[in-house]
Amino acid sequence: MDITCNGEQMAVEQPATLNDLVLSLGLNPQTLVAELNGRIVEHNDFAAHPLRENDRIELIRFVGGG
Amino acid sequence: MLTIADKKFSSRLFVGTGKFSSSRVMREAVEASGAQMVTVALRRVDLTNPQDDIMQALDRDAVQFLPNTSGARNAEEAVRLARLARAAAGTAWLKLEVTPDPRTLLPDPVDTLIATEKLVREGFIVLPYMNADPILALRLQDAGAAAVMPLGSPIGTNQGIRTAMQVRIIIEQARVPVVIDAGIGAPSHAARAMEMGADAVLVNTAIAVAGDPVRMAHAFRLAVEAGRETYEAGLGRRSTAASASSPETGLLNADLGFIQN
Numbered sequence: 420m421d422i423t424c425n426g427e428q429m430a431v432e433q434p435a436t437l438n439d440l441v442l443s444l445g446l447n448p449q450t451l452v453a454e455l456n457g458r459i460v461e462h463n464d465f466a467a468h469p470l471r472e473n474d475r476i477e478l479i480r481f482v483g484g485g
Numbered sequence: 486m487l488t489i490a491d492k493k494f495s496s497r498l499f500v501g502t503g504k505f506s507s508s509r510v511m512r513e514a515v516e517a518s519g520a521q522m523v524t525v526a527l528r529r530v531d532l533t534n535p536q537d538d539i540m541q542a543l544d545r546d547a548v549q550f551l552p553n554t555s556g557a558r559n560a561e562e563a564v565r566l567a568r569l570a571r572a573a574a575g576t577a578w579l580k581l582e583v584t585p586d587p588r589t590l591l592p593d594p595v596d597t598l599i600a601t602e603k604l605v606r607e608g609f610i611v612l613p614y615m616n617a618d619p620i621l622a623l624r625l626q627d628a629g630a631a632a633v634m635p636l637g638s639p640i641g642t643n644q645g646i647r648t649a650m651q652v653r654i655i656i657e658q659a660r661v662p663v664v665i666d667a668g669i670g671a672p673s674h675a676a677r678a679m680e681m682g683a684d685a686v687l688v689n690t691a692i693a694v695a696g697d698p699v700r701m702a703h704a705f706r707l708a709v710e711a712g713r714e715t716y717e718a719g720l721g722r723r724s725t726a727a728s729a730s731s732p733e734t735g736l737l738n739a740d741l742g743f744i745q746n
Contacts, residue, residue, distance in 0.1 A: 425529050446530060450538045452573035461572045477529060479569055481539050483511060484526025484555050485501030485640070485667075485689030 420472040431470060438465035441478065451480050487684055489662050490578075490610045490631040492549065496521045497679065498709040499551070499664065500702065501689025508542035510698055515543065518702035523548040524580055524687065526555045527570055551612065553580040560596040560603070567604050579604065580634070580666075581613040590640040594621050598628060605629035614666055617648035622655045622663075633659060634666035634687065637678065641690045643670025646678055656682045672701075672708030679712025680720065 420433050424440065431440060437460060441448045448462040454477040460468055470476075487494040499522040505511035515523055525539060543550075552570035557563035563583050571577055581604065583596045597613050598621070604611050610631045615621055617635040625633050635655055638644035645668060646652060656663050662684035669675050670691045678686050688705055695701035 425532055427532065444532060447538065450540050451530065452569050454569070459568055459572050478532075479527055479573065480530050481525040481550075481552065481573060482528045483502035483505060483539055484553050485503045485524055485687070 420470070422470055422472075422474045422476060424476045425478055433470075435470050436466050437468040437470060437476070440470060440476070441465060444478075446478065451478050453478055487662060489612070494521045494549075494685070496706075496709075497685040497713055498675070498706055499524065499666075499685055499687040500692060500705075501687065502539060502543070503689055504693035505698060508539065511539075511693075512542045514692055514698045514702040515548065517699045517706065518688075518692070519706045521548055522551050522685075522687075524551045524553050524689070525574075526553050527566055527573065528556075549578060550574050550576055551578050551580050552576070553614075554582045554600075555584070557583050557600075558585045559583060559593070560600040563596070563600040564603055567600075567609060568607075571609065577608055578610045579612065581611050583614075584640075592616055592636070594618065597621075598624055601625055601628045601630050612664065617651035617655060619651055619654040619658060622659060626659060626661050630661060632662040632664050632684070634664045636667040637665050637674065638668030640667045642668050643691055644668050645670055645674035646681075649677075649681065652678070652683070653681060672704045675705055676708040676712035676715070679709055680715045682716050685709075 421430055448465050451462055453460045455468055456475050487497055496519045498518055498520050500515055500518045500520040501524045502511050552574050554563040554566040557566050563581055567579050581600055583593045584590045585593050592614050597615055601611050601613050612632045612634055613625050613630050614634045622633045635652055637646040664685045664687055665678040665683045666687040669686055669688050675686045692698050692702045
C-alpha cells in the first residue's frame with residue numbers, strides 16, 4: 420500500500436503498524452512523536468496503530484533550537 | 486533561587502541548543518554554562534539521517550527541557566507544535582514563539598496572547614517570547630503565563646539590550662519572572678540584563694557561534710552570576726559631578742610644606 424511519510428510517498432507491505440514503519444526507517448521510536456492523518460500518536464502507542472492506504476504520517480523529533 | 490511554576494532553579498542562565506557545530510560541543514557547552522533550563526525545537530525527522538538525535542546528547546535529569554514552538558507563524562500552528570512537544574517530551578513546559586515574519590522573527594503579540602490563553606487552559610506551563618512591551622507583559626501574565634520573555638533585540642542579532650527602557654518597566658511591574666530572551670550577544674549584555682533586575686536570561690547564538698563555545702558558555706555563566714550578585718548588592722547612585730574616593734581632609738599640600746611647587 421502507498422502512504423506518505425514526511426512528505427515522501429512510499430510503499431509499505433501490509434499489514435504494518437506505525438511502529439513497523441518507524442523501525443523499517445531505522446528510527447528509534449522512543450525519540451519520536453507522530454501525527455497520523457493529523458492526530459498525535461505517542462511512541463508508546465505506535466504499535467497499536469495499523470497503517471492504511473493513503474495514510475499521511477509525520478514523524479517528528481527534537482532538534483537543537485533556541 | 487529562581488522559581489518558575491513551583492520549580493526551583495539555582496542557575497539563572499537558560500541556554501538554547503541550536504546552531505552548534507556538533508552534539509558533543511553542544512553538550513559540553515550546556516555543562517559549562519551550568520544551565521538547568523535548555524530549549525529545544527521540534528522538526529520533521531530527516532529520513533536520510535535517522536540517527537541524529539539530540540535527546541541522547543542531553544542529560545534530562547540535570548536539565549529541564551523547554552521545547553519551543555519555533556517555526557509557528559500563528560496561534561494555531563503554535564498550539565499544534567505545543568501539543569506535539571508535550572507528547573514527545575512528556576513535559577508541559579513550553580517556550581511559546583509565534584513569529585509570522587521570517588525576516589525579522591519578531592513575535593506576533595496578538596497570536597502570542599491567544600495561544601497563551603489556550604495553552605494555559607490545556608495545562609501547559611507557558612513562557613511566551615514577546616516584544617518588550619510592558620502592557621503585553623501584563624496581559625500575558627494575567628492570561629496565566631508562568632514567566633514572560635521579552636527580547637533584548639531580534640533573534641540571533643547579538644545586538645544586546647536595545648529595549649532597556651521597556652524592559653525596566655516590565656521588570657518593575659511583573660509578578661512573574663522576567664527572562665530576557667534574544668539578542669544577548671556578549672556576557673556583558675547578560676550581566677547588564679541581570680543588573681537591571683531580570684530574573685534570568687536565555688542565550689543561544691552568542692554561545693553556539695563563538696570561537697570556543699564551551700569557554701563562552703562558562704563566560705556567560707560568570708557574567709550572569711556577577712550581574713545577579715550586583716543586582717542583589719545594589720548599585721551605587723549615578724552622578725554627573727565628581728566625588729573623590731579618597732578622604733578630602735589631611736591633604737599633604739603646599740601649605741603644610743610637604744609639597745614644593
